[in-house]
Amino acid sequence: xxxxxxxxxxxxxxxxxxxxxxxxxxxxxxxxxxxxxxxxxxxxxxxxxxxxxxxxxxxxxxxxxxxxxxxxxxxxxxxxxxxxxxxxxxxxxxxxxxxxxxxxxxxxxxxxxxxxxxxxxxxxxxxxxxxxxxxxxxxxxxxxxxxxxxxxxxxxxxxxxxxxxxxxxxxxxxxxxxxxxxxxxxxxxxxxxxxxxxxxxxxxxxxxxxxxxxxxxxxxxxxxxxxxxxxxxxxxxxxxxxxxxxxxxxxxxxxxxxxxx
Amino acid sequence: xxxxxxxxxxxxxxxxxxxxxxxxxxxxxxxxxxxxxxxxxxxxxxxxxxxxxxxxxxxxxxxxxxxxxxxxxxxxxxxxxxxxxxxxxxxxxxxxxxxxxxxxxxxxxxxxxxxxxxxxxxxxxxxxxxxxxxxxxxxxxxxxxxxxxxxxxxxxxxxxxxxxxxxxxxxxxxxxxxxxxxxxxxxxxxxxxxxxxxxxxxxxxxxxxxxxxxxxxxxxxxxxxxxxxxxxxxxxxxxxxxxxxxxxxxxxxxxxxxxxxxxxxxxxxxxxxx
Amino acid sequence: xxxxxxxxxxxxxxxxxxxxxxxxxxxxxxxxxxxxxxxxxxxxxxxxxxxxxxxxxxxxxxxxxxxxxxxxxxxxxxxxxxxxxxxxxxxxxxxxxxxxxxxxxxxxxxxxxxxxxxxxxxxxxxxxxxxxxxxxxxxxxxxxxxxxxxxxxxxxxxxxxxxxxxxxxxxxxxxxxxxxxxxxxxxxxxxxxxxxxxxxxxxxxxxxxxxxxxxxxxxxxxxxxxxxxxxxxxxxxxxxxxxxxxxxxxxxxxxxxxxxxxxxxxx
Numbered sequence: 001x002x003x004x005x006x007x008x009x010x011x012x013x014x015x016x017x018x019x020x021x022x023x024x025x026x027x028x029x030x031x032x033x034x035x036x037x038x039x040x041x042x043x044x045x046x047x048x049x050x051x052x053x054x055x056x057x058x059x060x061x062x063x064x065x066x067x068x069x070x071x072x073x074x075x076x077x078x079x080x081x082x083x084x085x086x087x088x089x090x091x092x093x094x095x096x097x098x099x100x101x102x103x104x105x106x107x108x109x110x111x112x113x114x115x116x117x118x119x120x121x122x123x124x125x126x127x128x129x130x131x132x133x134x135x136x137x138x139x140x141x142x143x144x145x146x147x148x149x150x151x152x153x154x155x156x157x158x159x160x161x162x163x164x165x166x167x168x169x170x171x172x173x174x175x176x177x178x179x180x181x182x183x184x185x186x187x188x189x190x191x192x193x194x195x196x197x198x199x200x201x202x203x204x205x206x207x208x209x210x211x212x213x214x215x216x217x218x219x220x221x222x223x224x225x226x227x228x229x230x231x232x233x234x235x236x237x238x239x240x241x242x243x244x245x246x247x248x249x250x251x252x253x254x255x256x257x258x259x260x261x
Numbered sequence: 262x263x264x265x266x267x268x269x270x271x272x273x274x275x276x277x278x279x280x281x282x283x284x285x286x287x288x289x290x291x292x293x294x295x296x297x298x299x300x301x302x303x304x305x306x307x308x309x310x311x312x313x314x315x316x317x318x319x320x321x322x323x324x325x326x327x328x329x330x331x332x333x334x335x336x337x338x339x340x341x342x343x344x345x346x347x348x349x350x351x352x353x354x355x356x357x358x359x360x361x362x363x364x365x366x367x368x369x370x371x372x373x374x375x376x377x378x379x380x381x382x383x384x385x386x387x388x389x390x391x392x393x394x395x396x397x398x399x400x401x402x403x404x405x406x407x408x409x410x411x412x413x414x415x416x417x418x419x420x421x422x423x424x425x426x427x428x429x430x431x432x433x434x435x436x437x438x439x440x441x442x443x444x445x446x447x448x449x450x451x452x453x454x455x456x457x458x459x460x461x462x463x464x465x466x467x468x469x470x471x472x473x474x475x476x477x478x479x480x481x482x483x484x485x486x487x488x489x490x491x492x493x494x495x496x497x498x499x500x501x502x503x504x505x506x507x508x509x510x511x512x513x514x515x516x517x518x519x520x521x522x523x524x525x526x527x528x529x530x531x532x533x534x535x
Numbered sequence: 536x537x538x539x540x541x542x543x544x545x546x547x548x549x550x551x552x553x554x555x556x557x558x559x560x561x562x563x564x565x566x567x568x569x570x571x572x573x574x575x576x577x578x579x580x581x582x583x584x585x586x587x588x589x590x591x592x593x594x595x596x597x598x599x600x601x602x603x604x605x606x607x608x609x610x611x612x613x614x615x616x617x618x619x620x621x622x623x624x625x626x627x628x629x630x631x632x633x634x635x636x637x638x639x640x641x642x643x644x645x646x647x648x649x650x651x652x653x654x655x656x657x658x659x660x661x662x663x664x665x666x667x668x669x670x671x672x673x674x675x676x677x678x679x680x681x682x683x684x685x686x687x688x689x690x691x692x693x694x695x696x697x698x699x700x701x702x703x704x705x706x707x708x709x710x711x712x713x714x715x716x717x718x719x720x721x722x723x724x725x726x727x728x729x730x731x732x733x734x735x736x737x738x739x740x741x742x743x744x745x746x747x748x749x750x751x752x753x754x755x756x757x758x759x760x761x762x763x764x765x766x767x768x769x770x771x772x773x774x775x776x777x778x779x780x781x782x783x784x785x786x787x788x789x790x791x792x793x794x795x796x797x798x799x800x801x802x
Contacts (some may be wrong), residue, residue: 014501014524017587018770026310026325053706067727131635131636132632133633133634133635133639136633144778146647153632153633154632157633158634161632165350167595168345168350169350169351171309171314171345172345172347172351173351174314174335174338175312175314175334175335175338175342175344175345176351176363176364176412176415177335177339177364177367177368177415178335178341178367179333179367181333182336191412192353193353193363196353197349197350197351197352198350198352200349200353201347201349201350204349205628207363207622207631208625208628208629209623209628209629209630209631210591211582211587211592211621211623211628212623212628212630212631212688213631214587214590214591214612214613214616215585215612215616215620215692216616216620216643216644216647216691216692216695217613217615217632217644217647217648217695218613218619218647219612220613220616220647220648221613222649223649224646224649225645225647225648225649225650225651225655226645226646227639227642227646227652227655227784228639234669237371253711259513272556299710299711299712300680300681300709300710300712300713301680306573378561400573401573401574401575402573402574403660426574427707427708428704428707428708428736429573429574429736429775430573430736430775430776430777431572431772431775431777432572432775433573456709456710456711458711458781498710498712499710499711499712499713500711502577502780503780503784504780504784507781507784507798511797519780519783519784519787520787521787522784522787523784523787523788523791523793526788526793526797527791527793530793
């Protein structure tokens, strides 16, 4: 049976060698910064430095670009449609029947698209270069509680499993005559028939997994033994705090209006 | 009623692994056939070719003489109903009635017709009293019977059951055997995938053994479970039915079921008397 | 020795008790089987004996559960897990998903116990060896067959060196080859000293490995004895338990007026 690929780690590069926590902080930091910054230029700069550069370092540039675009495109398109065609008053640049396209609308749309692309890129970068197992090991090494670790990890690890499960469920429902090859209206009706068992059986499986983990001492207080210790360093520690500090400063600058971007 | 024919069907995964390798198989109208084989032998893959969920990489699947490739799965499902192994990957309605009617409605049955079929199907699997219940309130066993009822209500001329007795207790398994025999008597074709060899020997007229995507044995239970076939069975990771082993030890010829052992012993006694 | 005495259990929000005054003893080095129709209470009994009910699942429990005489009903789950571990029905649903290799999966349990790394590695190696899956060490657990996954799950539980192992339908969904592997592993585990409780639908599996079998019906234990005694008893068919092939044949021979012992002569 075909399987949706789990995030591969790719080759041993400088990026891959970093403590997963560091990689997580960079990606999450980029996500937050993308929300705080405005203006296409600043956002593209952020993408270049915080997404594309590390992606190139990790030799995953193409993958991050393509997957990031695919992920962001539907959202970006809907944003463009809404903002460009339906919104802002201002200098009209062109008109499409009763709808007016303004300069300001275009600028806003461009900014939102850039933001969505940056966030998608940051998320994909982390996902394709980090295996769930090493993330968990790192979190446990740094003392994050077992339950929180499990929640984070389960979310990530469930993605390919959910996809595979949805595929199975779709096959079972098609065998009962559900038409997935017809027009979009027909396909829309089939969504519940696929979504409900997918989600419900995934929830059931998570419940069972919780029992299985408990019987293996997962909720024991105190730190578990980590066999594969992440490659942390003082430089990375400083960098992580640096990112946190930068975000705080960015928030302050945004709040006080001092941010040029 | 419908005839299914696989001609040289090969199915390759993208990685190049062949799940099916040149399978030639005819399932005549009204046939009753069991697919056996170890995990990974291609049983489920083969079943999914019967309603177009999978399309052959080479070769073709003919349904009443026409190439299945020309039909969508939804159209093929009107003739070939497949009940998958995992009830949880299928059940989504909040009422048993709705779940059983689902397939029938998808195939175009009216509300009244679907309801009538649902009642009949639930009766057949022993869940007649559960019509208005929430599927979650049924235990695992009854959820399994529910999925089988759902495919029965589709009234397709070919019914494919993937591991219908797994997880069922003796009562449940006996019920399924009865349903399969009843379908066969109605003239429908039944294809069963099962690793319960005893169930297979007792319920089906024909047994096909798959090994790494190839058909290696195809015949009646008496033929497939005869002593000369045991090395082939064992090489594929299976054991012959206990009745066959007992019969062979007693020198009774091929006795795939207990009934066969009894019959053979009675015969022997009768001829001894003569 | 794990002992349940007069244990009754009700699921959270349950209208009635699922288990009634169950008494059961698991002695080290023995394999006790649980037979019974679907929904008779076998799985519930497994959850209760393993402590997952009521600790993780909730519900109310009455009665005594002791470990070598010490009452364990108030022990937290992670403490009990060092002595009693449970394997649930589907192996794939029990994988941690945190491990890239079978070795890491098996090491998960002892790692959770906070043991020194050398100890974790040693126990994991030992468990892999006991269950006979050393050759699967570097494989991705999610890509294994059902039978192999079941073995991985069992190894993972054994690496915790529990003295009691509870298995809920370990071979129900496996093919003949997978079943054989798992049953052999169970026998090896018991020989090494672990007490095993095994709930199974398939009577042949119970007959193959169990030292004794208890029949569960309607939440009660209604019969107890050696596998042959219990599984061959005419009353057990009434309880919805699968007949052993030999017994079924004997019954049919008698019914046909033939000598049932003809079968024994042939074996």
